[in-house]
Amino acid sequence: MKEQPEGHYPSTHWLLRRARLADNQPLQDVLIRKGRIARIAAELPTYTDDARQWDLAGRVLLPGLVDLHTHLDKTYSTLENQSGTLLEAIAVWGRFKQQRTQPELATVVRRALCTAIANGVIGLRSHIDISDASDLATVETLLTLRREFSVRIDLQFVALGQPGQSAARDAAMLDALQMGIDFVGGAPALMPDPAATVEAAFALAQRTGKPLDLHIDETEDPHMLTLEQVAELTVAHAMQGQVTVGHCCSLAFAAQSVADRVMDKVAAAQLNVVTLPSCNLVLMGRNMQPTPRGVTRVKELLARGVNVCAASDNVHDPFNPFGAYDPLHIANLAAHTAHMTGAPELYQCLDLVTTHPRRAFGHTTAIAPGAPADLVVVDAQRVLDAVVSLPPRLATFKAGRRVVHTTIEQVWA
DSSP, X not given: OEEEEOTTOOOSOEEEEEEBOSTTSOOEEEEEETTEEEEEESSOOOOOSSOEEEEOTTOEEEEOEEEEEEOTTTTTOOOOOSSOOHHHHHHHHHHHHTTOOHHHHXXXXXXXXXXXHHTTEEEEEXXXXXXSGGGHHHHHHHHHHHHHTTTTOEEEEEEEEOTTSOHHHHHHHHHHHHHTOOEEEEOGGGSSSXXXXXXXXXXXXXXXXXXXXXXXXXXXXXXXXXXXXXHHHHHHTTOTTSEEEEEOGGGGTSOHXXXXXXXXXXXXXXXXXXXXXXXXXXXTTTTXXXXXXXXXXXXXXXXXXXXXXXXXXXXXXXXXXXXXXXXXXXXXXXXXXXXXXXXXXXXXXXXXXXXXXXXXXXXXXXXXXXXXXXXXXXSOSSSXXXXXXXXXXXXXXXTTEEEEEEEOOOOOO
16 A cells, blocks of 8 residues: 655546445535535536546545544654553653654654545644643644645644643643644643632633633543533533533443433533543553443433544553554444444444534535535445445545545455
8 A cells, every 4th residue: 555645736626436425325426626525416527627537436435534632742752651551651751752852743743644644634633731831842843834734634733731730831821822722721630629720721711712622531530520510611601512522531430320410411511522442441440350441421422412523642652552543443443442333323433533523623524515625535335334444545635635645556366
């Protein structure tokens, strides 16, 4: 399999013939003009203008994938973590990041972004550690890379700080947000007073006019339910739809009556919930028997209409040695861990990495006339196989440009 970046980002006019947009439905031709989908029909006429044609021969065409929760500032770093726990990962990371240079960071982030794009990712959100003013150099590096990759992938950044812990740390977060970071972030469960940290995060969001994306309840403690507080504050601040919460692991350990109460509030607050099955399977339940899965209540949240997404989280670092910025692999893993194995549930798992995170990202969710042509061609004949079989991605289109094209050769003796 060979990935080939398209030179000089060629024409945004394409005619994709015989694309599989839905299972058990006729194949469709998709016309792309000026970066948007112009027409969709069972058989479009041959155009004599500069539109390039590609016969997909029944292969699956999906909306471009979005990886809604990652950590580019940590990626492809040391894998040292002998206990495999979250606390050791934090300690190892703290030592490693003091030694890494900004050019080294830029190299691994470019590698991560190219990997993601080749896997069909057209939008990616990354949390960036903001512990003090020294982390602003990392912010500048990632903002520079956002500009460099702007025609190939949309990037959003979260200030993963420690709101309310000290004036210096609050100042560093405020500086990062003023530099161009998009979201207020934090990990309240790791702070001495989680409830106060949540309050401080909302206060900073109100001060800056930024939305929130928080690490919430990444713990097995059934009594750690800052998720409920986040839902209540979201409604109190009239921020419905503007708050994203990742992990939410303790919800899986709470009593059913408590979990029902919290999930009802999550639905009312219109929170975006991101499950992170790879990292949570690695980190959660290390000292528990039998070892729990450690992921949040995906099926019950979906049943309440919550916008549940699935994402990579950490990739090749002390928190998680695994991963490849491949949302379809994450959808497959989410299906395993959430016991979503019937066909309707498997289609829902595909939604976790396509329509749902696109909604949270602010992108059009469907392949439809007028929508931006942010697409991925999957080497499969059924949409369901995108989750079940993890087929190769053959091309990624961003705003109508085929930014990468993968060719596959298989030779049998």
